[in-house]
Amino acid sequence: MPVMEGKELRIVGFLCNWCSYGSADTAGVARAWQPTDLRIIRVPCSGRVDPLFIVKSLLNGADGVLVAGCHPRDCHYSAGNFYARRRLEVLKRFLPVLGINDARFEYTWISASEGQRWQQMVTSFTNRIHALGPAPRFENATPLPKVVGMALPPSSRPLGTGKNAPLDDLKQGIKEKLPDLECVIGWQRGYDGVHTAPLFMKIPEDVEKLVWGPFNVANPAVYLPKFKGKKVGIVVKGCDSRSVVELLQEHLVAREDVTIFALPCQGTLDMSRVKEKLGRYTVVDNVVCDETEVIITVDGKKHRLPMNDFAQVKCRLCTKPMAVFADTPLGESPEVEIATHVPPELALLDAMNLDERMAYWSGQITRCLRCYACRNACPMCVCRDYCVSDSRDPRWMTQEADVTQKLFFQAIHALHLAGRCTGCGECQRACPVGIPILALRQQIARTVEELFDDYRAGFDPAAVPPLLSYEVEEKSIREREWK
Amino acid sequence: MRIGVFICHCGSNIAGTVDCTKVAEIAKKFPDVVYTAEPMYTCAEPGQTAMEDAIHEYRLDGVVVASCSPRMHEATFRRTVERAGLNRYMFEMANIREHVSWIGKEKDANTNKAAELVEIAVAKLRNNRPLTAKTFDVTKKVLIAGGGVAGIQSALDCADGGVPVILVERESTIGGKMAKLDKTFPTVDCSACILGPKMVDVAQHPNITLHAYSEIEDVSGYVGNFSVKIRKLATYVDWEKCTGCGVCSEKCPSKKTPDAFNEFTGTTTAVSISFPQAIPKKAVINARHCRQLTKGKCGVCAKFCPTGAIDYAMQDSIVTEEVGCIIAATGYDLMDWTVYREYGGGAYPDVITSLQYERLLSSSGPTGGHLIRPSDGGEPQNVVFVQCVGSRDKSIGRPQCSAFCCMYTAKQAVLTKEHLPESQSYVFYMDIRAPGKMYDEFTRRAMEEYGVEYIRGRVSAIYPDGLGQYVVMGSDTLLGEPVEIKADLVVLAVGIEAARGTRALAEKLRISYDKSGFFMESHVKLKPVETNTAGVFLAGVCQGAKDIPASVAQGSAAAAKVMALFARDKLENNPQIAFVDLRRCVGCGKCIRCCPFGAIKEKDIRGETKAQVIETVCQGCGLCTSTCPQGAAQLSHATDNQILAEVNALCR
Amino acid sequence: MSAIRFVTSEGLPTFLARLSRNSRVLAPVVKDSPKPSVMFEPWRESMPVILKKATVPPKDAVLPQCESLFVYKKSKNADNPENVALHLDDTAHATPTVIFACRPCDARGFAVLDHPFLDGQFVDPYYKARRERLAVITITCSSGCNTCFCHWVGGGPTSPEGSDVLMTEIDDGFVLQSITDVGQKLLDATDLSDGKDAFPKVEAARKAAWTSLVPAPDIKKAPQNIAALFNRESFWQKHASSCLSCGACTYFCPSCYCFNITDEGDGFDKNGGRRLRSWDNCMSSLFTREASGHNPRTMKAIRMRNRISHKFSAYPRNWGNFSCSGCGRCIGNCPVCLDIRDIVQDAVAVADSDV
């Protein structure tokens, strides 16, 4: 059943059973005339409203979505609306990065007695949506052909190759602890000298294979949850350790089970840029590191790769080159200049208007093959075999290969990572077709920082993640200000 | 499925602005819909009978009624379909009256919207599953937290009704704030004289177990089956042996111990019994001031105790009580009035709280009822009462009225005149709130018979005049003039807030509280005693400011609620609760962290940690469902797939 | 005698324009992104074509990421709502397509796919329709690369298998050589100049390509050796320990063809109900999860065994050749640098040493 063509727009309401649905009833009893666009879905509590329902609605043709719950402190279930407030506010600040106008989504509090207020709310929201007009849809967007190059942010510290890191001491340390451990996760030389692969050290001979340096790009924390309940060691860079902290926080590994080995990290290479620089080659002849550059000889040709130009962007913005904590830390953590630069992927989007962002995403996401490398490389994607993206119950997505499905998955991933993502960038690095999906997670991380006292994931295993808690009076959320 | 759709005309309520016939025609084309009807009044008996008949005749296994709000008749129709042999959850409603016909005048748009609401309902219903309630036993025992007058009343009423009562009191004696009062308004009768007998009844009632000097440590379980851990604080006196003779207190050399019972207007000994009528009348050692416990030498009380009850090595102990209901009657405390820097912020000895004044007036107080200035012991000539200190003051975030200050201020002014006939009292007030029986008459008497001067206005500052008195600056808003009064003693009617620790208790009980910390009742008007946690009830000021008679009444009301609940042998749960798909669950515990009711616990299943819903505790909010990233936690009757079906019906 | 034609670099757009008159022409194009990728896209006027190896092989042309096998619609008669009419459309839709400038490994992928979809007992009509309308113009590689190993598995930088036309770059342009009749017709229909004179240069270039390769090990025994290791879980565990179970290998493989079938929507929807066939990934746990919840391949080692065995043992036993064209995308794409070459070599060596 379509909306009244040309007269109505598609507006979906999620109303809690106790207060806001009651207010709509009260408005009805008072014969308070309202526009006819709104279709109400009754839910027990605003806390039941998964932000993904809203994203799904908006991606699939809703022109506006309104969520209403009980006033703070009036929740029939004590705290449902407090959680909803945080999640919905995060969502509201997330939508624009996708290219969806956040004015198309609103959430509010209303009590069962406030029929008149409900009437005003529906009227003003409907008028607002009519003023915005029908929502543009991703499948109709003309893909943005050209992407402006991204400026590299200044580096927070001198980047280097880590050639002087006390690797031998580390190996010794691992050997000492190895007898008590199932295995120790690290890196070894990959299929050629410019690639490393994960290493699972079980016997002392394995330890000799351990390498340290700018090629150690992969985040070994991704393997930890599989070892739950077993004693395991892990060698980490600073960024990897933040993932370990998150896993500890979520009880997916126990502190007493994991032994953390750490060296200070001087940066790792952006392998896509390395690949571009080296071009197509057959054989790596030689790889030499001096303090600040990597010199790679392939097919007899020498290439100099200064770390300052070839390090991953996340290394330039890194504030934690050394592990958050470790059982055997070795070496000194370098001085880091704490400056807050917007990551370039996100800065690129910040500079665009909503239409451009929609066009950008529709252009980028089309080439997604749904291989889920992004998901599986993410150390925080702990659902693994039971991801909602490919389940039938619940059935959030179909197998269709269209833009909305592909983008919806990215929204699922990003929102499920809210307050948990440490920005390790593995999702984007793993993407074989180079879709700059990290920006979505970065926007949420930025929002979480703004809203919840500069909270950044992966620093405190005892912290309560902001989306799993609430304040009765939120300092940074001003949800009552819209009219 | 075979779905029947009933489009109710509701007389002309719906049919007036919705083309019901057209809606029914459209509904016929929805998937699985095999039958439609348009009853005039579906809720009326013929309507319900027709529905039952249709269910039989067309072998319907799901029903959609498009009519009024489900908040009106969902329960009615669920019973109807159940009578016809369907599970009550194989039913959905489309609200086409309150949400359509009553709020829109355009018939076309209304008809279209009504049909679409039916479509959503059908989409949802196609994903519904039959649900059944479970029954469970009830422990017919009640725990009452707080032994003030409200808690005492609840305890006595329950105990008289045959319900075993566990009464937990944080202080060493029950009696609460009322025990500290000298007299009560509007009759000016002795507080201790009317409360005392009730306290004694508590001590003597065979159905009441009293845990004084105890706190609630932890609450688990659910209505009918709560398990409460009570921390019995160390008294350092074996109460089994203590006879309350008071020898210990007489001999105690630590005589400068601050006297909390007397609101710190005087001092007491480190081992003491708070007041002569205390229940239980047992001594307690104040560990922070006891020489034996702080310095390791003294032992005087142990030496003199005739029964050998002193036990310096005593530790806190935990007792666990299994109860079916809990009444919270935790009362209030005065707010920290020292935020009023302009009143000296606590620096002036003769600017005191009304509760301190109450102790100064009381014959059991530190002065033996002799009204004197704390600073110099002189009799005050001019006494100024300032009302609304910390009440009705948005500037410090306390907009609420403390309800009983107007009355006790009048009482205290009257008592002042009775104690010191030469004195003159002044009352700065905002409005006089005296709505109770004989209340207004009482304040009038204060003014007219006792010559209390009432000045309508707030006090802007109090400061010592350098000559031994205080200047109280204020304004008389009736005259529109500033006023300054020289006072010997200033009594602040300090606003109240929920007793300290209330928020922590609320979290243990999983009930909510308002801005000032008072517990939230289930409904402001219609459920003032219930909370949103089944089996937890409220009595007294912990729910909001009220005076003694109102507290007593609510105490009795809470007792009645408990007894009504205990009248049943078995309780039934609501099947619209969460469940966990164990295969999907990774045991990350996010649902456990969020659940407002503690209704999810970790469970080890074949060596893996999984979440498990405690069916009797879950209230069905669905927060876990929107929290669980794997979609493992699902709320029955509002599963992801059910809501997605509705979303998909609207947006595609 | 095959047709041999010559086109200058500048002449390519005209050539492509000519081709796209009758067909959709899929040509490689760079997708702008922080990490650029090369994708096949329908050629349009002024689309800048790049002759690099594509990030994603053109498998999609015959086996789309997701396709509707059929669409059905239901309708009801208001007089009798129990009576539902069903209309089903299972037409196999296929557009005439030319793939331009894929690599020999990509083209060999089609040859691999053809066996199961066309040659067995059951012919897949959807595949067949597309395959029959497909022409493949392959550009030969001028050198090997770090992840390619086409010459291990029976191919090579100039291998013609699966191609209709082979195109080789020489200093001033490209020589196109038809391999099949389809290719011949395709070239005949163009107005490209004859390229026979330049063919010696082509031969030199092709030879140079071969000499650039690192010599290949002998993996002829792979089919039987891998089969011999079937029950050796430790072997597979060793090689799968770092696997993340994503589809960066299989979805980018020119010769992987596993799929899943799901039903979406409802006959009453505006768009009708759809039976979808979409790519599936044998490295995912879901691949073999049964409706009951039981899963014979919960362990990723066992899934890895399946992938390797299928490519290097089961498929060759059924069809003769490896179902791997050595393009190396699974190696280059793997987020954790898993190398299929290592596994195969190790399997050959380990099983040998057992004997």
Place this chain on the structure above:
Amino acid sequence: MNYAYYPGCSTQGASTDYEKSTRAVCAALGMNLVELPEWNCCGSTPAHAVDTELSAALCVRNLDIAARQESETLLTPCPSCLSNLKHAAKRMQNPEARARVNELLDNPAASEFPAVTSVMQGMAAHLDAKEIASRTRKSLSALTFAPYYGCLMSRPAEIMKFGDPENPTLMESLLTACSATVLDFPLKTACCGASYGIPERSMTARLSARILQLATDMKVDAIVVACPLCQMNLDLRQPQAEKAADTRFAMPVLYFTQALGLAFGFSPDTLGLEKLRVSADSLLRKLGTGAANAAGSR
């Protein structure tokens, strides 16, 4: 150390003694006051009541001069100036207000201004009590003071950042460092009535009288102030207050800088004590210092 210095208009006329003593004491403490070149009125009383933006623009011009001087801190002795400068800086944080104010100015204002603070806070931040004590040449132990801050110095708390708005104690710490006895003066932040000095003189007299009365009752030697307007009301207009209260106060009212100056051993002339309407001779006698040249005569 250099400090940008905004004297304000009072110091140029009615309270030159404040200016003299401020400069003398600052110099003694090693604070080099660099007067803002071409400073203008802060937009006090008339302007801010009539046009907030114009008044802000006046202040912003001064702030802008300070910003361009690249000073870290801007000091001003007058609480009224301080209040206006701080309010203007605060207002400029709002982009809309900034845009409107910029329109009134010749050039757009600097994006950030130096911190504005009172001379009193500047002194306390510059040297701690021990160091101030070490510079004392003449102990003030013979003297008992009532510190009086006036209404503006500490209010509104969130802008003025002067400690407890009802009970600031900074002046006490400076004076006690010089061994003076400083009483807890309950009316230290009460209003002296300055705003009504012109339209309703009787009210000013009544409010000032209350302050003077309390100080008299508390038997202090002098009231010590930090505000030119307060000083004027309590000192110059003391006769009016006396008339209103029907009593005689004869209460000297000193600037805190004058009190500190005495402790640092400056002569009464250097501190401008002769400008006081109520003579400070009684104090000077207690200290054993010679009387000011032309001490205010009654």
